Amino acid sequence: MRSIRKILALFFxxxxxxxxxxxxxxxxxxxxxxxxxxxxxxTETISIDDITDIKWQWSGLIETEPASxxxxxxxxxxxxxxxxxxxxxxxxxxxxxxxxxxxxxxxxTLSPGPMTLMYCGSDSLDSQYLSLLNNVATITIxxxxxxxxxxxxxxxxxxxxxxxxxxxxxGAEALNSFNGTISSLEDGDTYPMFLLESEEINSSGYTxxxxxxxxxxxxxVDPNGGLFDAENLREGMNVRxxxxxxxxxxxxxxxxxxxxLMK
Numbered sequence: 001m002r003s004i005r006k007i008l009a010l011f012f013x014x015x016x017x018x019x020x021x022x023x024x025x026x027x028x029x030x031x032x033x034x035x036x037x038x039x040x041x042x043t044e045t046i047s048i049d050d051i052t053d054i055k056w057q058w059s060g061l062i063e064t065e066p067a068s069x070x071x072x073x074x075x076x077x078x079x080x081x082x083x084x085x086x087x088x089x090x091x092x093x094x095x096x097x098x099x100x101x102x103x104x105x106x107x108x109t110l111s112p113g114p115m116t117l118m119y120c121g122s123d124s125l126d127s128q129y130l131s132l133l134n135n136v137a138t139i140t141i142x143x144x145x146x147x148x149x150x151x152x153x154x155x156x157x158x159x160x161x162x163x164x165x166x167x168x169x170x171g172a173e174a175l176n177s178f179n180g181t182i183s184s185l186e187d188g189d190t191y192p193m194f195l196l197e198s199e200e201i202n203s204s205g206y207t208x209x210x211x212x213x214x215x216x217x218x219x220x221v222d223p224n225g226g227l228f229d230a231e232n233l234r235e236g237m238n239v240r241x242x243x244x245x246x247x248x249x250x251x252x253x254x255x256x257x258x259x260x261l262m263k
Contacts, residue, residue, distance in 0.1 A: 045105045046139050048084060056080045056146050056159035058129060064154045078129050080159065081175075087113075089175065089242065089259070090133070092126040094118050096219060096259060098242075108139040108148065114261045115225045132157055175242045175258055182237045183209065191215045194233060195252065196241055212241055212257040220260040228262055238263040 057075035062068075072078060079091040082101065088110065089098045097115030101108060110133050120126050136157070138149035146159035180198030187193075197209035214220075220228040240261040247253035 046103065046108075046141065048082070048103060050141060051103075051139070051146065052082045052084045054081070055162040056082075057162055058157060059145075059160045060158040061132070062156045062158065072125065075160065076162070078125065079162070080133070083177070087177075092120075092129050093124045094120040095126055097221070097225070098240075098259075098261060103139070106138050106140060108136055110134065110136050114221045114223060116219065116221055116227060117225050118227075176245055177240055177242045178204075178210065179240045179263075180209070180238070182233060182235055182239060184235060185233060188213065192230060193254070196239070206253060208252040210247065211252050211254045212243060212260075213254065214257055214260075218257045218260065220262065222262045228260075 056079060058072050058078035058080070059075045060072055061070040063070070077091065077093045081089045083089070086102070087098060087100050090096065092115075095116040095118055097113060099113035100111045102111075112130075112134060115130075132150050132155075133148075135150040136148045137151070140147045140149075144161070148157040148159070149155070150157060178196060178198065178201050180196040180201055182194045183197045184195045185192065192214050193211050194214070195209045195211050201209055214230045214233075218230070220230055220233075222228040240263065241257050242259040242261075243255040243257050247255045
C-alpha cells in the first residue's frame with residue numbers, strides 16, 4: 001500500500017513539474033510571438049515622406065503562381081511619382097496619366113484618374129503595368145526598393161529610384177501642378193499661352209496668376225483619357241496643369257506646361 005502511495009506521489013510531482021514547464025514554455029512562445037508581431041508592424045509602417053518627390057521606375061515583377069521573376073527591360077519608360085497632396089502621376093511607355101492614392105501604414109490604394117490611351121506597340125508593357133497598379137494593395141520598402149503588393153497571390157512589383165532623383169524627360173526637376181481656371185488665351189511669340197488663375201495659385205504667392213506655354217511637347221488629356229487639341233482650349237475651362245519648377249520672374253510668371261488635365 002505504501003508503495004502504491006509513493007508511486008502516486010511521484011506521478012503527481014512529475015505531472016506538476018511537466019505542467020509548469022509547459023506553461024512556462026507557452027508563455028515564452030507567446031511573448032516571442034508578440035515581439036515578432038511588434039517588429040513586423042514597425043517595419044511595415046510607411047511614411048509619405050518615404051515615397052514622395054521621388055521618380056520610381058518599375059524594374060521587375062515577382063510572381064508566386066507560378067513562381068517566376070520578370071525583369072523590365074526599360075524601367076525609365078514605366079514610372080510612378082507620389083505627390084505629398086495625395087495624388088500621383090505616372091508614365092506607361094507612350095502614355096501618361098495621374099490619379100489619387102491613400103496610404104495607411106502598409107496599405108496602399110491607387111485610384112486611377114485621367115490617362116492617355118495611345119497605342120504603344122505590341123512589345124509595350126503599358127497594359128500590364130496599368131493593370132498591376134490597379135490591383136495594388138500593400139507597400140513596403142526593402143533594400144531601398146519600393147515594393148508594391150498586388151492581388152491576392154502575393155505578387156510584387158519592384159521599383160527603383162531614378163538615379164538623378166526626380167527628373168522629367170528633359171532633365172529638369174520634379175513637375176509641380178496647380179488647379180485653376182483659364183482666364184485668358186494669347187498666341188505668344190512662338191507658342192500659344194494661357195493665364196491660369198485660382199485661389200490655390202493666389203495662396204502660393206502668385207497673385208496675378210501664372211502664364212503657361214503650350215509647346216509641341218505639351219500633352220492635353222480630356223476627362224475621358226483621350227487627347228485634347230490645344231486649339232479647342234477656351235476661357236473659363238477648369239484644368240490641372242503640370243509644369244517644371246522653373247518660372248520666369250516676370251509678372252505674371254511664365255512656365256512650360258508639360259501635362260494639362262481637363263476637368
